Amino acid sequence: MRDAYLVGAGQSDYGAFPAESYRSLFRTAFDAATDSxxxxxxxxxxxxxxxGTLGVGGRQLGLSGPAVTEHVGLDGVPTTRVxxxxxxxxxxxxxxxxxxxxxxxxVVLAGGFEIMSDxxxxxxxxxLGVSGETEWERLSGTTFSGVYAQMASVHxxxxxxxxxxxxxxxxxxxxxxxxxxxxxxxxxxxxxxAQSAPVVADPLNxxxxxxxxxxxxxxxxVSEDVVDDYTDDPIRVAGVGAGSDTVGLFxxxxxxxxxxxxxxxxxxxxxxxxxxxxxxxxxxxDCFAIAELLAYEDLGFCEPGEAGQLIESGATELGGELPVNxxxxxxxxGHPIGATGAGQVVEAYKQLSxxxxxxxxxTPTRGLTHxxxxxxxxxVVHVFEKEGEVSA
Amino acid sequence: xxAITGVGAYAPRFRITSEAFEDAWGQFHAAxxxxxxxxxxxxxxxxxxxxxxxxxxxxxxxxxxxxxxxxFASSRPPTAEEDLTARLGAMVTLSExxxxxxxxxxxxxxxxxxxxxxxxxxxxxxxxxxxxxxxxQGDPDDGIDHAAGAGSAAFVLEREGPAEIVDxxxxxxxxxxxxxxxxxxxxTQGLGxxxxxxxxxxxxxxxxxxxxxxxxxxxxxxxxAPDGKLPYRAAGAxxxxxxxxxxxxxxxxxxxxxxxSVPVSLxxxxxxxxxxxxxxxxxxxxxxxxxxxxxASETRQSDGDVPAVTALExxxxxxxxEYLRQRGIVTTGPPSGGGAYVSVPSWRRSIPQRYRLExxxxxxxxxxxxxxxxxxxxxxxxxxYEPIELAGEGTIEAVTTISQGGAPxxxxxxxxxxxxxxxxxxxxxxxxxxxxxRKDGDHAERNSADRSSGQRQREEGVDSGDETVSVPAxxxxxxxxxxxxxxxxxxxIRRIYTQEGVTRYGFxxxxxxx
Numbered sequence: 006m007r008d009a010y011l012v013g014a015g016q017s018d019y020g021a022f023p024a025e026s027y028r029s030l031f032r033t034a035f036d037a038a039t040d041s042x043x044x045x046x047x048x049x050x051x052x053x054x055x056x057g058t059l060g061v062g063g064r065q066l067g068l069s070g071p072a073v074t075e076h077v078g079l080d081g082v083p084t085t086r087v088x089x090x091x092x093x094x095x096x097x098x099x100x101x102x103x104x105x106x107x108x109x110x111x112v113v114l115a116g117g118f119e120i121m122s123d124x125x126x127x128x129x130x131x132x133l134g135v136s137g138e139t140e141w142e143r144l145s146g147t148t149f150s151g152v153y154a155q156m157a158s159v160h161x162x163x164x165x166x167x168x169x170x171x172x173x174x175x176x177x178x179x180x181x182x183x184x185x186x187x188x189x190x191x192x193x194x195x196x197x198x199a200q201s202a203p204v205v206a207d208p209l210n211x212x213x214x215x216x217x218x219x220x221x222x223x224x225x226x227v228s229e230d231v232v233d234d235y236t237d238d239p240i241r242v243a244g245v246g247a248g249s250d251t252v253g254l255f256x257x258x259x260x261x262x263x264x265x266x267x268x269x270x271x272x273x274x275x276x277x278x279x280x281x282x283x284x285x286x287x288x289x290x291d292c293f294a295i296a297e298l299l300a301y302e303d304l305g306f307c308e309p310g311e312a313g314q315l316i317e318s319g320a321t322e323l324g325g326e327l328p329v330n331x332x333x334x335x336x337x338x339g340h341p342i343g344a345t346g347a348g349q350v351v352e353a354y355k356q357l358s359x360x361x362x363x364x365x366x367x368t369p370t371r372g373l374t375h376x377x378x379x380x381x382x383x384x385v386v387h388v389f390e391k392e393g394e395v396s397a
Numbered sequence: 398x399x400a401i402t403g404v405g406a407y408a409p410r411f412r413i414t415s416e417a418f419e420d421a422w423g424q425f426h427a428a429x430x431x432x433x434x435x436x437x438x439x440x441x442x443x444x445x446x447x448x449x450x451x452x453x454x455x456x457x458x459x460x461x462x463x464x465x466x467x468x469f470a471s472s473r474p475p476t477a478e479e480d481l482t483a484r485l486g487a488m489v490t491l492s493e494x495x496x497x498x499x500x501x502x503x504x505x506x507x508x509x510x511x512x513x514x515x516x517x518x519x520x521x522x523x524x525x526x527x528x529x530x531x532x533x534q535g536d537p538d539d540g541i542d543h544a545a546g547a548g549s550a551a552f553v554l555e556r557e558g559p560a561e562i563v564d565x566x567x568x569x570x571x572x573x574x575x576x577x578x579x580x581x582x583x584x585t586q587g588l589g590x591x592x593x594x595x596x597x598x599x600x601x602x603x604x605x606x607x608x609x610x611x612x613x614x615x616x617x618x619x620x621x622a623p624d625g626k627l628p629y630r631a632a633g634a635x636x637x638x639x640x641x642x643x644x645x646x647x648x649x650x651x652x653x654x655x656x657x658s659v660p661v662s663l664x665x666x667x668x669x670x671x672x673x674x675x676x677x678x679x680x681x682x683x684x685x686x687x688x689x690x691x692x693a694s695e696t697r698q699s700d701g702d703v704p705a706v707t708a709l710e711x712x713x714x715x716x717x718x719e720y721l722r723q724r725g726i727v728t729t730g731p732p733s734g735g736g737a738y739v740s741v742p743s744w745r746r747s748i749p750q751r752y753r754l755e756x757x758x759x760x761x762x763x764x765x766x767x768x769x770x771x772x773x774x775x776x777x778x779x780x781x782y783e784p785i786e787l788a789g790e791g792t793i794e795a796v797t798t799i800s801q802g803g804a805p806x807x808x809x810x811x812x813x814x815x816x817x818x819x820x821x822x823x824x825x826x827x828x829x830x831x832x833x834x835r836k837d838g839d840h841a842e843r844n845s846a847d848r849s850s851g852q853r854q855r856e857e858g859v860d861s862g863d864e865t866v867s868v869p870a871x872x873x874x875x876x877x878x879x880x881x882x883x884x885x886x887x888x889x890i891r892r893i894y895t896q897e898g899v900t901r902y903g904f905x906x907x908x909x910x911x
Binding site: 125126127128130131134135139140141142143144145146147148150151154155156157158159162203204205206207208209251253254255256260 | 732733735736737738739743747768774794795796797798799800802803804805806807808809818820821822867868869870871877881882883893894903
């Protein structure tokens, strides 16, 4: 199979933008992505597009893919909307990689968008919660904060993970997000702030939960046949993995891990032929603080049960052994559902191309992105690698 | 005639005192009520009826299949039109062909149901279940509301048994306006013409008692109690003493129980071992029923005790503000943003699970799945499921307390009324498992700490007594902090939520042994 390369990626700011529409945000992301391609890339180059969105608010449930691609001038290009809840655009990137590897396309746009701030909080909760298992899990009184809190309750009972460990995730990610001009909550928070916030679903407090966001993100994936037309410093999609699982947590064999993430990571590492210790940074799905800790274990950054110690050690901070969520993560950068997976790839691109500004990891070679739908009904992992330095 | 063979009674856990009303209003309009029971936001006459009915069946040790006649009585059923006996019957797993009657429109409905059961047993029926449940409601500044309590009682009746009904009579005379609720209205009201109201009360009660074949000499009198004083004013008319009325009185602690007033008093009198009980109801309109219950002496029965399971205690105090919230008086109803949509037909398909905890055993690997639908949770086979009813007991595997802001919109109104709640995943046991479980003290911890070992136990032996299946469930009947990983729970049935005007009922969990 042909190799696929990441030659550009960009995003809108994440936040609340009453003056913007989903189309205008998507255009901002598209422009940023094409502008980031070292040798330039025109709309006319694009062969195919995959767009992730949940469709919050029901503003364009059908044909929401073409609704944005025609807006940025991709008239006539085959466009497919991808829906896997919060992992929608992570899976859109995977679709793009498949299209390139299969030989059906040379230049593929993978993006995502969501508008979540222009409706009542009740309406937002409706649209978020309905990605969970509706008949039983939701009607036991939970949205995702509740389901992740249940996972946290077991992780705490089983491994001695503490509320402070959860709060440390927030402190770290806010410290990173404060260095990211696109971040929605780009301010630092103290451990005390993150410990004393109002409880949402015990043990999770407000600082353990990501915000709702407006935003869009795009990534450009090209084949090995054309990569030289766009860059001299190719970033290869070295590994891709994905998995799915029961939508309801109660039907799984474990509550202290996300089997879909484990499967996705295993596949991606195998394809990239690496071990987790070969990574220089990772963007993981921290919709709730416990989710980042579970990701450490599911992605093999530490042994099961040791995520609390890992966050406490500082190893995942900027400057640590394996910086995690240098962008600020979903917690600080924001979580516009359909845009999140592609947004993680934007951070990977910035880090690997040396454009991550104040949060730049020192000369990284390899980074991972990890995007989860719901409480783990779907998960997708990508490994990106700077080619020249690897073969050398 | 017929006999009571099992008694159940229930009252919600919340209490509000007359002092709390005095603090709020400067006065309290329900004479003789010191405190009263308040239903929680997820309770209504149907769920309280379920609570009493399951206890009566447990007391009588009657298989629900044996019940061939069911009555449900309430002055305030949660639906003004739609027969709730179909749902109540399904909740307590009666046969679909059992006769069902609903009685409403009066605080006399409870004794009317009892009356009809006696007729049915004299005719073709063999085993009757009478369920009376009520939670009256009036305008907040009205005495009817100040008195309004909540509770339920249920009786299993057969042709013979320890508590025989030996005499009955009724009496009616027109007295409009003493207590009424017009079509479309929510609050019960009365004109409050003191002497006229008293006359309606005493004349009908006196008339019913006078109609009995033998003048009763009861050691306890279960008499209609719209407040804590009126029953005693009828002592003369009923020809009984106030001590006998006090012996069976529940109004002082539980408030006005409406159509369940006399049934709950009768239930407590039977549970307390009284042997000769006069039960006299009164309903506005006006009318009264008098029923004489005689507990067989040991010469007639080997055991004179009437089996009873009652849960009338409650010690969770409410402030007046919490009372208004809990009853939905100061909350604004469901949010406009919409809630999870589960269509009524979809909900109906899940009724075997919602009411009876019906899991399925995979025909390929013998593991349990809940709900029993689609591929097996364990082996993944698309096999048939053998229905298995779970026991309604289990252990908490994972739990959270949902605080304000964390609830899905369809639960926002409930949370506004009753505050934070627990949401858990629980491992429910099969019937055979619960016994073993109780003996095995540390199993709960092992099960929650290591699900894969739980899984293995499942696979190793279906009959090992350790078989469980995981289900999500909301906590009720206790502070959310009372639910934690490894704790034992039991299930009950409560209101889940209301959508498109249709309330959906289903199981919730509470700490075991409540």
